[in-house]
Amino acid sequence: MAKDFTILGIESSCDETAAAIVSADKSIHANKIASQIETHAKHGGVVPEVAARAHLDMIDDVIAAALADADMTFDDIDGIAATAGPGLIGGVIVGTVAAKAIAAARSIPYYAVNHLEGHALSGRLCSDIGFPYLLLLVSGGHTQLLAVTAPGTYHRMGTTMDDAAGEAFDKCAKIMGLGYPGGPAIETAAASGDAKSIRLPRPLRGADNCHFSFSGLKTALATKLAHLGGVQTAPIHDLAASLQAAIADCLADRTKRAMQIFATQTSTSHTSTTNTLVIAGGVAANKAIFARLQTEADAAGFQIIVPPAKLCTDNAAMIAWAALERHDQPDQLDFEPRPRWPLDPAATPPPGRGVRQ
Known part of the structure; x- marks a missing residue:
């Protein structure tokens, strides 16, 4: 080209x-x-x-x-x-x-x-990244872990069983009266809060798979907020910091498991001495989440790539x-738009649960 x-x-x-x-x-x-x-x-x-x-x-x-x-x-x-x-x-x-x-x-x-x-x-637009690499796609509508082997070739290792991480931020911000969009609002409020002051669950932490669940975390926050007297009396900044820490821990734990699997599966075919984790999507701009993921990537021996905020x-x-990336493979003008379009059509939902694509 x-x-x-x-x-x-x-x-x-x-x-x-x-x-x-x-x-x-x-x-x-x-x-x-x-x-x-x-x-x-x-x-x-x-x-x-x-x-x-x-x-x-x-x-x-x-x-x-x-x-x-x-x-x-x-x-x-x-x-x-x-x-x-x-x-x-x-x-x-x-x-x-x-x-x-x-x-x-x-x-x-x-x-x-x-x-x-x-x-x-998007990571390949801003950095010199070769295939394969591990992708954490974390946005308002999607939270997935995928092995990226080529344009058009993806293996979904994990996905959300209910809400996406960004959706959890939006819903919780609305509950706490912080406005929309929720991610930046919660990150701002969390900056002056104590992340250890309020106990919140870490759904699926330690599970052997790579799936996510955030709906229960949203419910737990709503319950804590009610017990603390609602938005008028509750320590909103502490709640925001605790929620942000819980979401960061969930993302880091599930990504840690994916890195273990990815490193094992690619060890025989991947000649590079360093595996790569790319984090993409709007939630990737959250500094606390990035720091938590950076710690896990360093421990696993992965280099971490996050596109600039304007590309996240x-x-x-x-x-x-x-x-x-596929300039020689254009589409026909009769291509029909799709409200749903999974990157890995062969992926199956987590056992016993529905999952959005």
Whole structure:
């Protein structure tokens, strides 16, 4: 692939309308994001219908802004990629239709990108990482551990049995009256709290598998809050710090188990002396969680890679890069958007429990 092969990426799977322009040499020429946080904050979470209308209103302006930032026109674009799932289907359709229209009008390749694969490969956009590597994908809607062996080839080692870590942050922040989005709000409140002051459970800690569970932790926090008199009298900062520590411990414990399995499984085929753990998704920006994971990675002999914050949260640069990873395999314009699209279709749910993909 020529180093100057350039793709315009579009991301619209949730509440960010984003467009980015990335070249095969990893140059990010533009990375524009129009946030809907203020719109959804008053509802305490994302309202799908509102999000879809906002994407429709903003998509053209965001694409135009990306081209302007890059000092490019459509003549400089060699291909176009858009998130085709998983996500809120209304927003996914907006981005997909825009990408297909541009591809058809300009006679350039179209790439339907799995949003999760964008996160999964984002570490390779910012660092020189070879395959295979272990991925902790931890975001508002997903918490998974995957072995990444090539673009399009993933083995899911563990997943959440109920809520994702970011979802737990959002729900608990709402319970505590800290607002939306919950992750940054809880991290801010936790900075002045005592993480050891309030006992909270660590679901599945020490289990032989790599799965997660956060729903019970949310219930435990709600119970503690009620016993402490509610948001008016409870030590909210201590609760936030205790919750953050509990989530960090759960993520670290399950990732520790995954590193043990990954190191054993790749020892005969992986020639590198150092295994790699990539952490991607919006929750990866939490400093306390990163520090906890860093400790476990160091102990296991793994190098740890976390993309810059702008590439951890939902963005279009990772979508463009995922398309560049398979630039010679474009999709047909009749590709249908998917509200659900697992990276590892062969993975089975944890025994006895449902699981979101």
